Amino acid sequence: MMMAWLVMVSLTVVSLLYLVRFILRHRGASSNEDAGQTFLAIRKSEVEEERNAGRLTDSEAEQLHDDIVSEANYINNHGKLTLHKETGLARSLLAATVAVVLVGSAALYHHLGFAPDVTFTQKMVSDTADEKDISEFLNYRVARYDRAEDWYYLASEQVLAQNYIEAIASYRQVLKKLEPDSEERINVQVELAQAMFYANNNTVSSEMRHQVESVLATDPENVKALGLQGIVDFDAGQYENAILVWQKAIRLGQDRQERFDLLSGIAAARKQGGISEEQVPALITHRLQLQLVLNKGALSEDDVFLVYAKLADQPMPVAIQRITATQFSVPIVLTNIDNLMPSQTLSEVEQVDVVVKRSRNDAQDLTQGQIVGYLSSVPSNSSKIFKVNVSL
Numbered sequence: 001m002m003m004a005w006l007v008m009v010s011l012t013v014v015s016l017l018y019l020v021r022f023i024l025r026h027r028g029a030s031s032n033e034d035a036g037q038t039f040l041a042i043r044k045s046e047v048e049e050e051r052n053a054g055r056l057t058d059s060e061a062e063q064l065h066d067d068i069v070s071e072a073n074y075i076n077n078h079g080k081l082t083l084h085k086e087t088g089l090a091r092s093l094l095a096a097t098v099a100v101v102l103v104g105s106a107a108l109y110h111h112l113g114f115a116p117d118v119t120f121t122q123k124m125v126s127d128t129a130d131e132k133d134i135s136e137f138l139n140y141r142v143a144r145y146d147r148a149e150d151w152y153y154l155a156s157e158q159v160l161a162q163n164y165i166e167a168i169a170s171y172r173q174v175l176k177k178l179e180p181d182s183e184e185r186i187n188v189q190v191e192l193a194q195a196m197f198y199a200n201n202n203t204v205s206s207e208m209r210h211q212v213e214s215v216l217a218t219d220p221e222n223v224k225a226l227g228l229q230g231i232v233d234f235d236a237g238q239y240e241n242a243i244l245v246w247q248k249a250i251r252l253g254q255d256r257q258e259r260f261d262l263l264s265g266i267a268a269a270r271k272q273g274g275i276s277e278e279q280v281p282a283l284i285t286h287r288l289q290l291q292l293v294l295n296k297g298a299l300s301e302d303d304v305f306l307v308y309a310k311l312a313d314q315p316m317p318v319a320i321q322r323i324t325a326t327q328f329s330v331p332i333v334l335t336n337i338d339n340l341m342p343s344q345t346l347s348e349v350e351q352v353d354v355v356v357k358r359s360r361n362d363a364q365d366l367t368q369g370q371i372v373g374y375l376s377s378v379p380s381n382s383s384k385i386f387k388v389n390v391s392l
Contacts, residue, residue, distance in 0.1 A: 043064075043068040043071075044065065044068060047061050047064045047065060047068070048061070131161065134157060135157060135161070138150070138153055138154040138157055139154065141153070141154075142154050142170075146177075147177065148173075148174050148177040148178050148184075151170050151171075151173040151174045151177065152170075152171075152174045152184075152188065154170050155167045155170035155171045155173075155174060155191070155195075156191075158170060159191070159194075159195055159198075162198075164195050164196075164198045164199035165199055167195045167199075168192065168195050168196060168199060171188055171191060171192040171195060172192070174188050175188055175189070175192070186215055186218060186219050186222060186225075189211050189214060189215050190211075190212075190215055190222065190224045190225050190228070192211055193208045193211035193212050193215070193225075193228050194224075194228065196208040196211065197228070197231065203235065204231060204232050204235040204236075208228070208232070209232050212225055212228045212229050212232060216229060221248075221252050223249050223252050223253040223255075223258070226245050226246070226248055226249035226252070227246065227249050227258070227261075227262060227265075229245050230242045230243075230245040230246040230249065230262070230265060230269075231265075233245060234265065234268075234269055234272075237273075239269040239270070239272055239273025239275055240269075240273065240275055240279065240280055242265070242266075242269045243266050243269045243270065243275060243280050244280065246262045246265050246266050246269070247266065247280075247283040249262055250262050250263070250283055250284075250337065251283070251337060256321070256323075256327070256330075256333075263284070266283075283337060284335045284336060284337060285336055285347050285381070286335060286336040286345070286346040286347045286380050286381040287333055287334070287335050287346075287381060287382070287383075288309055288319065288333070288334040288335070288346060288352070288354075288378065288379075288380060288381070288382065288386070289331060289332070289333050289382070289383075289384065289385045289386065290307065290331065290332040290333075290334065290354060290375075290385070290386055290387075290388055291331050291332070291385050291386070291387050291388070292305075292307070292328055292329070292332070292356065292373065292387075292388050292390050293387050293388065293389050293390060294328070294390050294392070295389045295390060295391050296390075296391035296392060297391060297392025298392065299325045299328060299392070300325060301325050301326075302325070302360050302361045302362075303324070303325040303328075303358060303359075303360070303361075303392075304322065304323075304324055304325075304358075304359050304360060304361055304363070304366060304369075305322070305323050305324075305325075305328070305356055305357065305358055305359075305369075305372075306320060306321075306322055306355075306356070306357040306359070306366050306367065306369065307320070307321050307322075307323060307332050307334070307354070307355075307356050307388075308320035308321070308334070308340075308354070308355055308357075309334050309346065309352035309353070309354055309355075309378070309380070310352060310353055310355060311349060311352060311353070312351075312352075312353050312376070312377075316340065316341060316344075317339075317340045317355075318339055318340070318341075318344050318345055318346055318348075318349060318352060318380075319334040319335065319336070319338040319339055319340075319345065319346050319352075320334070320338055320339075320340050321334060321338055322366065331385060334346065346380040346381065347380070347381075349380050350379065350380055351377050351378060351379055351380060352378055352380055353374070353375065353376045353377070353378070354373075354374065354375040354376075354378055354386070354388055355371060355373070355374055356371070356372050356373030356374070356388055356390055357369035357370065357371055357372065358370050358371075358372045358392065372390050372391055372392055373388045373389060373390040373391070374388075375388045
């Protein structure tokens with residue numbers, strides 16, 4: 001590949017050098033021709049003067065005239081290259097060189113993959129790329145570059161398309177190409193275990209169990225791996241262990257949907273195993289359910305909201321959550337494990353005030369945002385959903 005580029009660059013340079021030299025020689029030839037004509041005129045004048053003065057006979061003067069013409073012709077023709085005279089050959093060589101460079105450049109452009117990259121980027125910018133386009137492009141990138149990141153993007157796309165068997169193979173390629181000490185290995189192992197679970201009709205396999213154990217041995221507080229370990233324990237009938245593992249994942253996690261899923265799993269484990277809260281105390285004892293209602297203004301995709309509960313006479317929250325504009329309409333549940341300070345939670349107070357603050361995604365301190373919603377004297381534990389009016 002590099003050799004082809006070097007050949008085309010060399011042809012281009014040689015062509016340019018030849019063109020420059022041709023122009024310079026052409027100019028030199030013109031000056032030589034002018035010098036020959038001047039020389040011829042001067043010498044003819046001198047010979048005529050000598051003949052008129054009687055110092056040269058007519059035959060001697062004619063001989064000198066012939067010599068002068070011969071000398072002038074030599075001056076005119078001296079230094080010219082054969083290629084300059086053969087202009088047809090020169091034109092053919094230049095045309096062939098230009099053709100080779102242009103065709104070769106276009107061929108290399110396509111061969112190096114710039115054309116597919118540009119085409120796919122244009123489709124993405126114009127929002128016309130479909131799943132087939134994405135899949136074809138990712139497979140092309142894998143075939144061409146064979147890098148860990150290319151295999152990872154392909155595996156992620158295959159999971160979205162529910163091609164779990166293919167995704168497992170792709171994730172294995174990612175692990176094969178990653179460095180042993182890469183920080184990305186754990187995340188890839190977790191996603192591989194998830195793909196194995198889905199590929200096995202949502203049941204635990206020995207390979208999945210091995211991947212989860214490997215991740216937790218390296219990172220015992222990996223939330224996703226803890227969620228999968230709870231599934232492994234539940235599948236093995238170890239319901240108490242499943243509850244404890246899922247409770248740990250809830251304490252460490254930040255994702256709201258993930259929390260709801262884990263709570264559902266805990267409820268199922270309690271029911272399936274007949275495990276009471278006396279045996280395994282409930283992690284969440286107090287819930288405050290809220291629904292934000294937009295009364296005034298309009299949401300921006302860059303909006304970020306802090307929703308928190310606090311005591312009326314204290315500024316610090318006893319429970320807090322951060323939500324984005326896309327989560328605005330989803331019910332919010334503040335619990336006793338959403339505390340900002342370890343010394344005080346919803347379970348230790350009876351009533352709270354609810355505050356909603358609006359900031360931007362790029363704000364360095366979200367607590368300095370504008371208060372856009374407020375609700376006072378709300379019970380710290382209730383099955384009722386309280387509406388909080390928000391004005392932007």
